[in-house]
Amino acid sequence: MARSKTPSLDALRALLRDAGLRCTAPRVAVLEHFQTHRKPLSHGELVEALADREFDAATIYRNLIDLEGAGLVSRVNVGDNVWRFELRDQDAETQREHPHFVCVECGEISCLEQVRIKLTPAPGSLKSVVNQVSEILLKGQCTRCA
Amino acid sequence: MARSKTPSLDALRALLRDAGLRCTAPRVAVLEHFQTHRKPLSHGELVEALADREFDAATIYRNLIDLEGAGLVSRVNVGDNVWRFELRDQDAETQREHPHFVCVECGEISCLEQVRIKLTPAPGSLKSVVNQVSEILLKGQCTRCA
DNA sequence: CCCCTACATGCAAAGGCATTGCAAGAAGAT
DNA sequence: ATCTTCTTGCAATGCCTTTGCATGTAGGGG
Numbered sequence: 001m002a003r004s005k006t007p008s009l010d011a012l013r014a015l016l017r018d019a020g021l022r023c024t025a026p027r028v029a030v031l032e033h034f035q036t037h038r039k040p041l042s043h044g045e046l047v048e049a050l051a052d053r054e055f056d057a058a059t060i061y062r063n064l065i066d067l068e069g070a071g072l073v074s075r076v077n078v079g080d081n082v083w084r085f086e087l088r089d090q091d092a093e094t095q096r097e098h099p100h101f102v103c104v105e106c107g108e109i110s111c112l113e114q115v116r117i118k119l120t121p122a123p124g125s126l127k128s129v130v131n132q133v134s135e136i137l138l139k140g141q142c143t144r145c146a
Numbered sequence: 147m148a149r150s151k152t153p154s155l156d157a158l159r160a161l162l163r164d165a166g167l168r169c170t171a172p173r174v175a176v177l178e179h180f181q182t183h184r185k186p187l188s189h190g191e192l193v194e195a196l197a198d199r200e201f202d203a204a205t206i207y208r209n210l211i212d213l214e215g216a217g218l219v220s221r222v223n224v225g226d227n228v229w230r231f232e233l234r235d236q237d238a239e240t241q242r243e244h245p246h247f248v249c250v251e252c253g254e255i256s257c258l259e260q261v262r263i264k265l266t267p268a269p270g271s272l273k274s275v276v277n278q279v280s281e282i283l284l285k286g287q288c289t290r291c292a
Numbered sequence: 293c294c295c296c297t298a299c300a301t302g303c304a305a306a307g308g309c310a311t312t313g314c315a316a317g318a319a320g321a322t
Numbered sequence: 323a324t325c326t327t328c329t330t331g332c333a334a335t336g337c338c339t340t341t342g343c344a345t346g347t348a349g350g351g352g
Contacts, residue, residue: 022319022328044309056331061310063329079223079283081338082309101276110275116266119284129256130247131292135285137225138265138276146277168348170300190338202302207339209300227310228338 015090019070026055027063031072031087040076040084040100040109078102078109079139086111097135103142110142161236165216172201176209177218177233186222186230186246186255224248224255225285232257243281249288256288 012031013023021027029050034041041049043064047057064085067073073085078100089096099112117136158177159169167173175196180187187195189210193203210231213219219231225248245263247256263282 024319024329026330042309058311058332059330062312065311066329077223077225077227079225079281081223081227081229083227101279104280112276118264118266120262120264129288130258130284131287131289133247133284133286134250135225137283137285138279139281139283140279141277142275143277168299170348172301188338204303204340205301208341211340212300 015072016070019067019072021066021070025053026050026059027067029053029055030060030063030067034073034085034087038087039111040078040086042082042084044082046085076100076135076137078137080107084109099136099138101138101140101142103145104139105141105145108142108144112138161218162216165213165218167212167216171199172196172205173209173213175199175201176206176213180219180231180233184233185257186224186232188228188230190228192231222246222281222283224283226253230255245282245284247284247286247288249291250285251287251291254288254290258284 009028009032012028012035015031016023016027030046033046033049037049043057043061046064047055047060050060064073064075064083068075068085072088072090074088074097076084076086078084079102099115099117101110101112102108103110119130119133155174155178158174158181161177162169162173176192179192179195183195189203189207192210193201193206196206210219210221210229214221214231218234218236220234220243222230222232224230224246245258245261247258248254249256265276265279
């Protein structure tokens with residue numbers, strides 16, 4: 001099966017159905033937008049992006065929560081006190097959370113899909129506190145702002 | 147000079163003065179509290195902790211901002227959409243930002259002072275986007291919640 | 293030691309995003 | 323086609339963050 005680069009609406013509907021969610025216009029629209037904008041988006045950004053569809057903001061909000069609950073999107077916080085959501089990789093077990101990088105100057109958010117991060121336990125603190133790392137956020141300066 | 151374990155009020159005042167800030171009761175109180183509670187605290191937590199002093203919440207809020215601007219405290223966001231502040235290491239150049247770890251279950255925040263983190267650029271994405279990393283946040287499960 | 297000015301505080305209010313209650317509406321099974 | 327259950331719209335609330343403005347005070351100068 002080819003990697004569905006095509007935002008086939010039917011595929012999205014199937015995705016929703018399989019997740020146990022009803023296929024409603026707002027949900028499909030949200031998923032479709034994520035499909036074509038593969039990076040963390042806030043509720044507000046999504047509402048604005050779909051403004052022409054005239055969905056209620058609360059509906060989109062609850063859809064994001066629902067999609068998160070269904071595992072279709074994941075919620076990330078890049079440090080500006082605004083929740084963001086992004087499409088989760090649905091490819092079976094390939095599914096791996098990736099670190100995010102936020103430029104402290106321009107605010108651009110990047111998904112570091114390819115980067116490996118290694119924690120060196122050093123002395124004692126790490127092992128005594130950290131059991132498992134599930135999310136990584138890096139902040140700094142991006143190359144464009146350098 | 148010994149590492150000032152003593153929350154000497156005079157030392158705190160000097161710290162403020164050197165930072166170009168006036169020594170007011172709220173500021174000293176805030177710094178003193180940080181001195182004895184060395185971990186990220188939110189504005190709300192601070193207000194509550196200093197409730198008996200009856201400082202205005204807005205005053206404490208602005209003090210946090212001022213202290214941050216002066217480099218005495220740093221602002222961190224552990225992913226719960228609430229700003230937190232913590233005392234910054236003032237020891238000359240020893241001063242190094244450390245990664246933070248937040249347990250997604252109990253919410254406990256840990257400062258990983260000793261941990262070294264290595265980013266493996268892998269393919270292309272890292273180098274093309276990241277110029278400099280200044281802040282690291284890890285989330286996961288702590289050993290107590292394991 | 294008193295005076296002055298710039299900076300800080302208190303009080304109040306506004307803004308933004310997150311979250312929820314409720315009645316009307318629509319998806320999907322029968 | 324009908325019915326049940328999940329969703330949507332609309333409105334309102336809550337919490338945290340942020341700011342305006344008049345009053346008060348720290349700290350330098352006289």
